[in-house]
Amino acid sequence: MPSTADHGQYVKVLYVKTGGQVTVDFKDYVLEHDSVFFINEGQFFKLNESCTGTMLYYNRDFYCVEMHDKEVACDGILFRNVYEIPVVWLNSDASAMMQSVFAEIKLEIEIGDSSVEEMLRLLLKQIIIRSTRIWKQEHHIAGEDARAEVEFLRTFSKMVDVHYSRCHTVAEYADMLNITPKALNKRITRYSSATPNEIIKNRIMLEAKRLLAHTPLSVKEVGYKLGYDDPNYFVRLFTSQSGISPLSFRQQYQLLPA
Template identity: 65%
Template sequence: MNQFKQFAFKKFGYTTFGQPAFEAMPAFDSFVKVAYLKAGSSAVVDFKEYQLEQDALFFISPGQFTHFDEASQGTLLYYNRDFYCVEIHDKEVACDGILFHNVYDIPVVYLSPENTQAMETIVTELKAEFEQQDSTMEEMLRILLKSIIIKATRIWKQQHQVTTEEIRQEVEFSRKFSQLVEWHYTQHHTVAEYADLLNMTPKALNKRITRYSNTTPNDIIKNRIILEAKRLLVHTSLSVKEIGYKLGYDDSSYFIRLFTSQTSASPQNFRLKYQQAI
């Protein structure tokens, strides 16, 4: 089943995995997506494969590489930023840098049976709302979407053992760094530049990030740049030189060496591999 509503510039819809709509999956690329997948489903998100042994939620921003196995079961919610923007409403849901724009890891939230039941209730209510002919539909759909995001953020924090004030402060700092990298990775490539934005020394930033992580700030910055390069190689016809320039590298030879050292494949070979797979 596929349902779609447009309120002026605001767009929101859902579709069921395995339906014919998924034959045109690229049509969803421009939307923010929340994928609710049942156990046994398979997915590839930003070139990482998932074989789900339990129900899960994926939070996917426009431009992320996604592929769902045709046998997957669940529901895909999709909407544009005019309908709901997590950056603007960050104080309400506090998920930016966690569920969306997370430069540390792909945002996936695994659900316990109790959490699955709660999400099923919300998704069922959301689908029922599409059948209503009422002027309040838009706001009710937004409320239900926010409920999913808030509950998923709470589950993520529980799963990452955010239980003390000290850990909460560290999560908030990591979230802030994640947001800064997401906003500036095409212009700022060094730890020192981000340390300046945070009014601290590079050494202090490195110590703060590695306190609860095995990844250094430099690795995080480079990983985000390479991830965007992968997306552009797969989703666009831009040349390698154009992609390098778009990511802030005037020297295409340096960019190619960086990409190859990080992925063990040249940009052209990486593009060819995924174009053949799609």
């Protein structure tokens, strides 16, 4: 698997063997286990030269599944998750199973008969279902109460992902959810190590870093795009959250090897 970086309009599923390093949106993952990454549209990723494995990619029209189980639908737990990059660590049995499914996908593409598209969709669904099960086990999510709370987290996650550029406060999201800010904080921190305010700010800072690293927009223009009319306030916020000024971040990132 060659070193690569991507920000196209596709969802990517990466099966990567132990020993490599994957970078997703400025965060490095040194792989001590085989793993599966789910990379959404607009996310930047890079694989170092030690990475081996398989990547498949698709657009949301191909897999946009309305299911009774929302956890594995096209916008399920593994997608648009503001809490962490969805990475699923695999034990030996799970890794062998995942390799088998990827091999079957490759075989179906080579066969290429009239039913190949539906078969590929079923195999992709299998990857997503199995990965979601592993993710839930890793995060100790079981029972209806826990499922309901995770669904609430997912709703909040999607809401932040849509509105982060104009809604910057916990109170705004609490109002959209028809609860108090205190209640929102209590529900989010039950299954997340980050508070709602931290989640909102982290999403804003992630987008700021993407724009600084991958577009020619000025620091002032980045701030405006993220809903900050006062450029000085945006610079102070970025510096406080990231430990480095926007301009220094851009210069530092551009000096990194491609």
